[in-house]
Amino acid sequence: MLHAKKIGAGLAGLFIALVSSQSALALPSSMVVTGKANQPIGHYEFCKNYPSECVPTGRDPGPLALTEERWRKILDVNYTVNTTIKPMTDMELYGVEEKWAYPTTAGDCEDYALLKRKMLIGQGISPSNLLMTVVLQPNGEGHAVLTVRTDRGDFVLDNMRNKVMLWSETEYTYLKRQSSDNPGQWVKLQDSRGTAVAVGAVGN
Numbered sequence: 381m382l383h384a385k386k387i388g389a390g391l392a393g394l395f396i397a398l399v400s401s402q403s404a405l406a407l408p409s410s411m412v413v414t415g416k417a418n419q420p421i422g423h424y425e426f427c428k429n430y431p432s433e434c435v436p437t438g439r440d441p442g443p444l445a446l447t448e449e450r451w452r453k454i455l456d457v458n459y460t461v462n463t464t465i466k467p468m469t470d471m472e473l474y475g476v477e478e479k480w481a482y483p484t485t486a487g488d489c490e491d492y493a494l495l496k497r498k499m500l501i502g503q504g505i506s507p508s509n510l511l512m513t514v515v516l517q518p519n520g521e522g523h524a525v526l527t528v529r530t531d532r533g534d535f536v537l538d539n540m541r542n543k544v545m546l547w548s549e550t551e552y553t554y555l556k557r558q559s560s561d562n563p564g565q566w567v568k569l570q571d572s573r574g575t576a577v578a579v580g581a582v583g584n
Contacts, residue, residue, distance in 0.1 A: 409533025409546055410443075417556035417568040420514060422490060426480035427564050434564035437508050444509040446530040454528055457499045458537045458544055461492055467539065490524035492539035497526050513557035513569075515550075527557055 419427075427434035444450065466486040470479045473486060482498065483491040490512065497510045509529040513536075517523050526537040527547065534547045547554060559565040 409548065410529070411527070411534050411547055411554060411557070412570040413567045414570045415568045417566040419564070419566045420480075422478045422480040423512065423558075423566075426494070429481075436562040436564070437506070438561065440508050440561045441506060443529040443531045444505060446532045450505070450530075453500065453503050453505070454535065454537070455544055457496050457503070459542050461496050461499070462539055462542055465492055465495065465539075489539050493524050493526040493537065496537050500528070507563055508560045511558040511560065511563075514555045515552035516555060518551050523552065525552075529560065 465483045467488065468486040469488055470476055473479075473488075474481075480490050480494060481487070482495055487495070493512055497507075497512065500510050501507055505528075511527045511529065513525050513527045515523050515525060523540075525539075528535045528537065528544075535544050536547050536550055536552075537544060538550075554569040554571050556566050556568050559567050
């Protein structure tokens, strides 16, 4: 696991700036859920292989209280996975177009997100606050990230960047994510930055 000092010398200061600026943010900090969505086929197959990962969690305890220690864990896991897993497509790895799996040395976007989710669960963060999420990139291509629900907003762990950002600060269009009370089910997201997004073919 990466040493805290390697993440950056000003981590405590960055955390203080983060939590003190939330009230000043003009953009919404949490995603808006609008209904049920289809489970991505790759995640459906993943749940068949790892059924214990997809059982209902019961009552949603609410967003994670974001402390400096937890923020440090989130940054650490995002950086560690991004720098230790080599990017490769499912076709290169498995000879199929779509396969969700825990990576050991290489993987694609959803594999990075799955591993980050597993590691953060292992560090005590509730699965209800660690949600696999399907987005569209500006070029129209589908992509998967991990959303961390917190009382300071929904943050995105992305294999394309080491910086952990609020969802509303990213360039993505958000389509759907795991339900907070049942990781085997998915919910539709509305991009409340101004554009309502319907779930399309991505991940169906």
